[in-house]
Ligand SMILES: [Zn+2]
């Protein structure tokens with residue numbers, strides 16, 4: 001799993017926060033698609049598109065690249081899947097519909113294959129779980145979880161009620177965190193106050209403001225992700241690689 005960007009909405013040099021998960025050295029699932037995400041994706045995988053993207057929420061630093069994804073896919077034979085909470089479908093359809101990007105007798109969703117998801121969904125046979133997080137209006141932002149492998153918070157305040165109760169299979173936890181918290185995002189003090197040591201030990205902060213913030217994370221002994229940094233996702237219990245694609249005859 002590689003971070004294409006780790007920044008908050010204003011952190012241009014760190015890139016919009018987004019990850020790409022690979023299986024068998026090929027892109028498997030993109031999480032969020034901000035304004036610069038596809039440029040960074042294509043630096044890593046030239047002339048390629050993500051086969052699927054999971055959207056955590058509809059702020060533009062997380063969906064701003066979907067218009068570009070539409071155009072790149074429209075003029076190729078690719079039809080990327082867009083997984084999104086069923087509660088956000090109307091927001092996303094309004095946003096992309098109102099840009100009038102599909103012309104003639106076509107729909108945006110002829111090209112972007114939207115798949116509404118509830119508490120869990122299957123991506124190429126692998127089950128992923130979706131938990132609501134705390135970011136603005138209730139039920140407007142969601143995390144992504146593969147038990148035993150990883151948890152990706154999306155933008156959120158601390159969510160001990162989710163992490164302490166559901167994310168306890170020793171998986172690595174990627175968590176929104178800036179230096180100072182605010183009503184929408186987690187800060188360093190919040191982490192220490194809200195989470196048990198066995199959560200902090202496996203937590204990696206992302207969605208921060210400047211490269212210098214890394215010094216503060218390091219001082220507090222909180223791990224943090226950097227742009228283009230790759231993390232191996234092994235099952236915490238068996239040390240097996242994350243995904244083994246079925247061999248096709
Ligand atoms: Zn954000």
Ligand SMILES: [Zn+2]
Nearest residue numbers: 057059135155
């Ligand atoms: Zn946000």
